[in-house]
Amino acid sequence: MGKITIRDVAREAGVSISTVSNALNDVDVLNPVTKSHVLKVAQRLNYVPNLNGKLLKTGKTNMLGFFTTSVSGPYFYKLVESMARECDRFGYGLNVFVTKDKHVVMSNILGRRVDGVIIYEELKIDEKDINAMKKDKIKAVFLDRVLQNETMGSVIFDSYEAGYEATKYLIGLGHKKIVYISGVDTMFDSVQRKEGYLAALNHYQLPTNEEYILQGYFEEEGTYNAVKSFLHLHPDKLPDAFLAGNDLSAIGCIQALKTHGYEVPLDISVMSFDDIDIAPYFTPPLTTVRNQIARQGILAIDHLVRMIQKKEQGVVQKLVGELIVRGSTHLKIDRNDHK
Amino acid sequence: MGKITIRDVAREAGVSISTVSNALNDVDVLNPVTKSHVLKVAQRLNYVPNLNGKLLKTGKTNMLGFFTTSVSGPYFYKLVESMARECDRFGYGLNVFVTKDKHVVMSNILGRRVDGVIIYEELKIDEKDINAMKKDKIKAVFLDRVLQNETMGSVIFDSYEAGYEATKYLIGLGHKKIVYISGVDTMFDSVQRKEGYLAALNHYQLPTNEEYILQGYFEEEGTYNAVKSFLHLHPDKLPDAFLAGNDLSAIGCIQALKTHGYEVPLDISVMSFDDIDIAPYFTPPLTTVRNQIARQGILAIDHLVRMIQKKEQGVVQKLVGELIVRGSTHLKIDRNDHK
């Protein structure tokens, strides 16, 4: 005996399938005794509606899709956690697609696998696909990418401002030679922070320097290696401070400095972005620009749900960072007794 | 004009919908010229098949479901990342449901939202629901929970062994008073580790002590608070070492010890479980029992896919930990000049 369907319930209860459907979906048109009888039979048979049959008719999957190139690391787990919980709150499930294959992405989006989508910028969906989505009236919210029309919105961090403010703070501590550790040069946040960093240097009339921009790939190991090779190549150009693309990068940076015998923050200040969970527990505790990652996820889902259910227009929402001063930065000290 | 369907393609190409279906699905029964003509028309109309129509007929959603109470923290992001990538490799998408509502879980599982499911143990699916799944021949793999029958398998860590080995290692360093910081007492891994810890103490004829078992909830803050209050309540009962339920817990523990002026590992050793990404970058770098979290995810998906596609039986797979010695543990030192 296969899976039991609405038909089985109807037969067993001696009614039509439309009556069963009405009973299950609380359509108040039924005689109460019929309804309760049908429900009892459904219960007895352990009937569970096939969601696929249902959605084919209604056109609603009750699923939202998150399309991304990665879910690894503290940024993503905060994001996914907050989105998944918010979905659950609205009665949606979250579909996570981790892929770089645009065809997979588009066939799942246009194939109506989900009622709406959240798209991480690194996927770099192109103009043509954006138009296809627009034409099909796909509801979408982009993360870390500005895009707006009737059916699409964005939630971004003001990373330019964050980069500017962080740099300004370091300059305020007396630091002049500041190295920026970039993440990935194709990513919006990474370049925005760099732009802000450069603008701040400019504004305070400090020289910018190509050699003072490293590539750390937003993670510990990449940054560790980048900083080590920088220290090796330019032992004469020791900077006053490092501005790392995110907290993980700062952690790798600090570790590299330690192995070279430098003390953070007394010898060199390090600051970064995000304020991930372990930032206050690290030694030294990280000075960082806090990004409300969970908030980004929540805003994205809320916006998407409103676009779907209330036909709201897409908007761009910008989150501003908050400077969190902890122990990895310090006033510039001139040490003559330097080892 | 709404979404274009297979019917539109058929009309436009002047063929029947079955011909279109055959052309799109590479059924080699068609005249090559018909086929290429149909494909050209489909392309021109930007036709994308509705996956819901398809799956209703085929009964395959090409989705696997991950049902969990949380996706927060390093354990889960490793797990989700590895599962999602493995799914992508097999042409599946991953559906992540973060919920504690068993009804949501069961209606999505039994409602055939997905072709197979991965279930995190903390959900504690009960006997009745297990039977319902078994009856419906739902393919399932449980994480951190032992369960096996024709359609269900498990992937677990040997946490008893890990707890035993970790404790044995600490004892070998000369530590006698060892505090265990438990995670959550309803969770399999947490209690297994504790059992192993107790067994090791027993084996080496060291006393066990109820006061030496704290509750740290598997995260920094909970452990930080638990350790602080322990130190406050029992200043006389300072242990030689802490065995934390996971690395996050160790981080909170070390931080608490630092604020009380103790140095890790010279005054007190701390070790833990997992070996998360930042473990080697922490100060001190963490001695820990490595769990192959990504491997767990991969094994789970592979097993599930084989059960679905090759009708394989469910089995229990056990992953063993690996002791990683770093800087947070040290030989017991008797300091007479103790502050």
Add this chain to the structure above:
DNA sequence: AAATAGCATAAAAACGTTTTCAATACAATA
């Protein structure tokens, strides 16, 4: 020339629901 086989395509059924609309029964009204 009739029967058979093989190929390409079309028609129709099916998947499991929801929803629209028609049908029935019965009470209330004229």
Add this chain to the structure above:
DNA sequence: TATTGTATTGAAAACGTTTTTATGCTATTT
């Protein structure tokens, strides 16, 4: 009594596919 209205239920269409079966050819065989 005939008519209308109301409450309840059932029949059938629809959602967009795949798949099974049927059909119409042409070519081959007898």
